[in-house]
Amino acid sequence: MKLSTPAVDPRGSGTIVEGTTVTQRISTWMNAARGVSASSSAFAAVVALLAGAGLVAAAGANPAQAARSLLSGAFGSEFSIANTLVESVPLILVGVGVAVAFRAGIFNIGGEGQLYVGGLAAAAVGLQLGTLPAVAVLPLMGLAGASAGAAWSLIAGVLRVWRGASEVINTIMLNYIGIYLVQYFLHGPLQAPGVTSFGETDALSRAARLPSILAGTGLHAGFILAIVAAVAFHAVLFGSTWGYRVRLIGANPRAALSNGIGVTPTVLWVFACSGALAGLAGFCAVSGVQGRMIDNISPGYGYVAIVVALLGGNLPLGVVVAGIFMASLDTGSITMQSVAGVPSAVGQCIQYLVVILVIARAALNPTLVRRRARKVVAA
Amino acid sequence: MTMLHWFTSTGGTGFFSATMRLALPVMFAALGGIFNERAGVVNVGMEGMMLFGAFAAYSVGVLTSSVALAIGAALAAGIVLALILGLLTITLPGDQVVAGIALSLMCLGVTSYLNALQGTTGGAPSIGAAAVPGLRSIPVLGPLLFEQSWLGYLAIGIAALTWFVFARSSWGMNVVACGEHPEAAETLGVSVMRTRYATLAISGALSALGGAFLTLVESRSFLDGLTNGRGYVALALLVLGVRTPLGVVLAALLFGAADAGQLRLQVTSPNVPVQFMLMAPYVLTLVALVFVRRSRPPAALGLPYRRQGAQL
Numbered sequence: 215m216k217l218s219t220p221a222v223d224p225r226g227s228g229t230i231v232e233g234t235t236v237t238q239r240i241s242t243w244m245n246a247a248r249g250v251s252a253s254s255s256a257f258a259a260v261v262a263l264l265a266g267a268g269l270v271a272a273a274g275a276n277p278a279q280a281a282r283s284l285l286s287g288a289f290g291s292e293f294s295i296a297n298t299l300v301e302s303v304p305l306i307l308v309g310v311g312v313a314v315a316f317r318a319g320i321f322n323i324g325g326e327g328q329l330y331v332g333g334l335a336a337a338a339v340g341l342q343l344g345t346l347p348a349v350a351v352l353p354l355m356g357l358a359g360a361s362a363g364a365a366w367s368l369i370a371g372v373l374r375v376w377r378g379a380s381e382v383i384n385t386i387m388l389n390y391i392g393i394y395l396v397q398y399f400l401h402g403p404l405q406a407p408g409v410t411s412f413g414e415t416d417a418l419s420r421a422a423r424l425p426s427i428l429a430g431t432g433l434h435a436g437f438i439l440a441i442v443a444a445v446a447f448h449a450v451l452f453g454s455t456w457g458y459r460v461r462l463i464g465a466n467p468r469a470a471l472s473n474g475i476g477v478t479p480t481v482l483w484v485f486a487c488s489g490a491l492a493g494l495a496g497f498c499a500v501s502g503v504q505g506r507m508i509d510n511i512s513p514g515y516g517y518v519a520i521v522v523a524l525l526g527g528n529l530p531l532g533v534v535v536a537g538i539f540m541a542s543l544d545t546g547s548i549t550m551q552s553v554a555g556v557p558s559a560v561g562q563c564i565q566y567l568v569v570i571l572v573i574a575r576a577a578l579n580p581t582l583v584r585r586r587a588r589k590v591v592a593a
Numbered sequence: 594m595t596m597l598h599w600f601t602s603t604g605g606t607g608f609f610s611a612t613m614r615l616a617l618p619v620m621f622a623a624l625g626g627i628f629n630e631r632a633g634v635v636n637v638g639m640e641g642m643m644l645f646g647a648f649a650a651y652s653v654g655v656l657t658s659s660v661a662l663a664i665g666a667a668l669a670a671g672i673v674l675a676l677i678l679g680l681l682t683i684t685l686p687g688d689q690v691v692a693g694i695a696l697s698l699m700c701l702g703v704t705s706y707l708n709a710l711q712g713t714t715g716g717a718p719s720i721g722a723a724a725v726p727g728l729r730s731i732p733v734l735g736p737l738l739f740e741q742s743w744l745g746y747l748a749i750g751i752a753a754l755t756w757f758v759f760a761r762s763s764w765g766m767n768v769v770a771c772g773e774h775p776e777a778a779e780t781l782g783v784s785v786m787r788t789r790y791a792t793l794a795i796s797g798a799l800s801a802l803g804g805a806f807l808t809l810v811e812s813r814s815f816l817d818g819l820t821n822g823r824g825y826v827a828l829a830l831l832v833l834g835v836r837t838p839l840g841v842v843l844a845a846l847l848f849g850a851a852d853a854g855q856l857r858l859q860v861t862s863p864n865v866p867v868q869f870m871l872m873a874p875y876v877l878t879l880v881a882l883v884f885v886r887r888s889r890p891p892a893a894l895g896l897p898y899r900r901q902g903a904q905l
Contacts (some may be wrong), residue, residue: 308645321690377883382637382690383832386825387879391872490685517698524691559706573687573695574680 218232255525255532258571259539266564270556280554284561287549288542294549296431300503302328302541304495304512306440308519309526309533310447311491316528318484319450319464324370324385325492326516327392328363332493333500334396335362337415338404340500344419351422356439356497363493364486366392371485373476381485413509421471424502428479436498441534443491448530449502460484492516521569540565600733608853609737613745614754614811615856616849618643618803620748622827623834623841624755625729625799628792630764633772633785633893636793637693638678639800641700642671646801648704651808651815654717663718664805671801672872674700675793683789686897698826705817717813720744744806751799752843755838768792772891775898785898800824822875829878833885844881851877 244569267277288298308325336359343351370384399405400413407416424434440583451457459480463470470477500507522540526532547561599605622639629636636642646667654663668767678696720742721836738749758765767788770778775785783885793878803823808815826848 372880373883379882380832383825383829383882384879386822386873387829387882390822390875391879394868394872394875398866401868402866514698514701517694520691520694521698524695532730557706559702562702562706566695566702569695569699570677570681573692574685 254575255381255527255536255572258525258568258575262564262567265567266560269560269563270554273556273560275554275556278473280550280556280560282554283550284543284546286546287553288546290549292428293431294545296433298538298542298545299437300432300434301544302537303434303436303440303498303502304515305519305522305537305540306444306534307436307495307498308516309522309537310440310444310490310530311488311521312519313530313533314447314451314460314491315484315488315516316523317464317479318460319467320374320481320484320488321382322367322370322485322488323382323520324367324383324388324392324489324516325495325519326512326514327385327389327518328366328489328492329496329499329512330396331366331392331496332359332363332489332504333496333511334399334404335359335493336497337418340418340422341404341416344422346421348421348423348425351419352424352501355422355501356494359411359493359497360490361493363496364490367485367489367492368482371482374485375567377483396507398510400507404507406506415507417506418501422501423505424498432503434498434502436502439494439498440537440550443494444530444534447487447491451530456480456483492519518565521565521572525568525572604857605733606735606740607852608649608857609733609735610740611856612846612849612850613737613741615852616845617654617745617748617824618806618811619827619848620808620845621751621803622796622800622824623830623845624748624751624832624838625796625821626754626827627759627797627836627838627841628768629789631772631890631891631896632789632792633775633896633898634682634770635689635693635895636678636796636800637690637825637829638674638677638696638700639693639796639827639830639888640820640822641693641697642674642797642800643804643807643824643827644697644820645670645674645700646804647808647819648708648804648815649801651717652707654710654809655711655713658718660715660718660720660809663809664802667801667805668798671797671799671804672794673797674801675797675848676790678797679790679793682897683786683793686899688865689895689897701818702816708815708817715814717808717815719813720809742810744802744810749842752838752842759838764790769891771898772893775893789898790896800827803827815856821848826875829882833878833881836890847881848874848878860892 267281270277270280280331287294289295308329312322336355339358340351340355343354366388367385370379370381370388373379373384374381397413404415406412406414416545422437427433427435427438451460459470459475462475462478463472463477466489467477499511499515504511518540519537522536523533525539526534526536543561543565547556547558550556550561551558594756617727624645626636626639648671650663653666657663674696681692682689702764725825759769767778767783770781770783771785771788778788779785804820807819830844830848831839834842834844851874855873858865859867859870
């Protein structure tokens with residue numbers, strides 16, 4: 215059987231017909247992994263970088279030197295690679311969650327709130343069980359973070375399933391509610407003893423910290439977790455029956471219903487998985503980077519992850535690449551500012567340009583999940 | 594004091610006046626949102642437009658000390674942003690929600706950066722109160738409606754104008770047609786794309802005006818992320834208010850009342866943690882969305898429209 219069998223929509227949006235055989239499933243995986251939208255993402259990245267070079271030149275600096283410093287800042291040394299990869303961990307984790315949700319036609323904009331809630335839960339568990347060995351504490355913290363994130367996400371999920379309320383608005387509202395709730399704990403019951411003005415918990419014990427995987431750098435084991443999660447979800451999404459159900463619900467909800475697929479439980483599971491991943495991102499930020507839960511644990515990772523998911527073509531493996539790319543712009547632009555004198559905002563501008571171009575290009579190349587109108591903001 | 598006394602006491606009138614004042618930014622944005630949602634385009638970028646409008650009004654206001662120029666700058670910023678969103682979602686069939694979120698994110702980043710560049714705080718020209726003597730003494734309605742700045746009266750005027758457009762004007766009917774059945778509208782000679790662009794521009798302008806209200810009346814300074822999700826609340830108000838001017842005004846007042854209430858409670862009940870007060874308006878919005886009867890959205894809302902036979 216040829217790989218380009220018509221059982222699979224070559225555009226890769228997942229309009230799978232029923233009764234896929236193993237070979238058909240493999241061809242699905244390959245079509246998906248080929249990332250039909252990879253070309254549009256790469257195109258967007260290149261154009262944005264060129265435009266960034268133009269901005270740099272307009273600012274009076276040397277584009278070549280700026281590019282060199284950007285690259286060296288992101289990947290130039292073991293230290294900078296570690297920085298970039300650490301920065302990419304929350305983007306990848308939340309991004310995979312957002313991508314999986316997009317595949318089901320669900321807009322999970324609540325990654326930020328879920329990250330905060332997950333981080334707080336992980337910190338609370340870590341503080342309580344800090345005397346246990348790492349091999350016991352860390353999984354429990356991860357479980358706590360994932361569960362909290364999943365629960366927070368399920369609030370919006372239940373509202374959608376039970377009342378038909380659009381999750382776009384609800385998840386955004388829950389972001390603000392979740393962050394305020396976490397702040398209450400950080401300034402109240404869980405505030406570090408002796409601290410009055412900062413919102414932060416006590417420091418976690420050594421055992422409750424994610425170990426470094428690259429000696430001498432801050433690259434923590436959370437990065438491995440992120441990669442494993444991305445691979446696992448890619449496999450599940452494109453190689454399992456559940457993943458097929460998820461994609462069918464996103465591509466054609468009516469077909470899913472009429473085929474007897476349990477839409478409601480699947481949708482709820484998707485909300486839960488999406489939230490769990492964001493919660494794990496919070497756990498990684500707390501245990502791997504900060505060593506405690508703080509007020510501003512996330513500079514907007516939950517929102518940037520939406521862009522990362524889009525850039526990655528809503529493919530978990532693509533999200534890994536996109537996450538590292540966006541993180542490299544963050545870390546590289548800092549070096550670009552100190553070495554080439556270009557304001558780090560140019561790095562941000564490149565990110566924004568990439569976003570616009572990806573959206574525009576994706577509009578011309580319909581490989582991403584398209585939503586049914588009613589589900590968007592109807593209530 | 595008894596309930597009835599409270600309505601006319603200083604505490605009561607202050608509360609109602611604050612309700613309207615706190616409702617106005619979201620009211621502007623939601624009123625604008627009526628236009629584009631009725632035309633079939635959802636504008637999730639309202640948060641970004643409101644934020645940029647606030648920043649534009651602030652920086653131009655500080656530079657020129659002119660309220661008129663500040664408001665003009667805000668309107669211009671809102672319209673430009675709306676046109677960008679329109680390019681991505683109307684001309685190109687991009688996903689409206691994704692494009693809107695991306696735009697809001699961008700506005701947050703750009704305004705934060707420009708604010709850091711600018712480096713000033715405070716000093717924006719202000720729009721003073723313009724209470725209507727006599728009418729302001731009517732219990733409840735008086736402070737609510739007649740003890741506002743002129744921007745407040747403008748909002749009421751815009752609400753009335755919106756009602757007129759959709760109830761009595763033919764352009765309003767064209768807008769509704771674009772949102773319900775764009776193909777039919779196109780066959781009748783209505784340019785769906787141009788109408789949608791126009792409504793989106795109105796939406797951007799009004800959202801930005803709401804943002805300008807924040808900087809020129811509420812707090813005469815700009816802070817990063819000043820709007821704090823109000824643009825998204827406006828989206829919720831559109832659902833709660835069934836996408837009609839009266840409904841949206843009432844929903845906005847509800848949100849304003851929650852905000853005014855939590856501000857007062859912060860003072861009167863200092864034992865309750867402030868974070869619970871701050872989250873109250875958002876919780877209220879969430880709960881209200883849950884319990885509202887399903888409002889039927891325009892049939893073509895969120896779907897990109899392509900003229901038949903046109904190739905992109």
